[in-house]
Amino acid sequence: MARSIARDHDEKRAAILRGAARVFARDGFDRASMTQLARECGISKANVYHYYTSKDAILxxxxDGYxxxxxxxxxxxxLGGATPEDALRRVxxxxxxxxxxxxxxxxxxxxGVDLLPPDQQRVLKGYQRQIVDFVAEILAHVAPGLKSNGPKLRQATMALFGMLNWYYMWSADAGRAERVAYAELVAEMTLGGLRAL
Structure with a gap:
């Protein structure tokens, strides 16, 4: 008879993923061990292996979930009815x-993405690409001249993400109000830069 799935299976799996993310972020994926992951999650190493066969599978x-x-x-x-400028601000x-x-x-x-096998990288980079393309499309509507200049559109898009992606380095404990204020600053800087092109 097949063993049934525990009622709290999904919650335990989610807890392992949260704990693993903390360990990987703090210590680095290469230095992290299954023992560390188990300790971080407050469970046995055998319990981690019950849910995941390897550290790579956890990564x-x-x-993938994130x-x-x-x-x-x-x-x-x-974003229906929003101007391109307002769409950018909201995004x-x-x-x-x-x-x-x-x-x-x-x-x-x-x-971490580049540490995984090529087929898994393709999936994860596909998500990243969808977000980047979505934002690039908005930028192209803000500054229509960028539509015909692919390299410049990509540079503008990546500059925007550069301002957003490293926020955790200096403001990890920022709350909602600080994040919104920073996002609004980045949006206005981007819009100002695009108008100057």
Missing amino acids: YDVL LADLTDRVTGLD VVEIMLAYEGADDEHRVQMS
């Missing part, structure tokens, strides 16, 4: 709010 699930949720949240915004704020409480996952994403 993939940390990143990037899938981020992609859905950002690209799923209802930048949403990105900063989505990063709140996910600094460990975000930090792991910055260095």
Whole structure:
């Protein structure tokens, strides 16, 4: 008879992923061990192996869950009726709010994707690309001249993400109000820069 899945299976798995993200962000994926992950989660190493066969499998699930949720949240915004400028403001704020409480996952994403096998990298980079393309499309509507200049559009898009992606380095404990204020600053700087092109 097949063993049934425990009622709290999903919660335990989610707790392992949160703990693993903390360990990977703090100590680095290469230096992290399954023993450390178990200790961080307050469970036995055998229990970790009950849910995951390897550290690589945990890394993939940390990143897949984080990037899938981020992609859905950002690209799923209802921007109907918004001007391109207002759409940019709303998207930048949403990105900063989505990063709140996910600094460990975000930090792991910055260095962890390339540690995985090529087929898994393709999935994760696909999420990243969807978000980047979504924002690039908005920027192209703000500054229509960028539509015909792919390299400059990419540079403008990546400059915007550069301002957002490293926020956790100096403001990890920032709350909602600080994140919104920073997002609004980044949006206005971006809009000002685009107008000057």
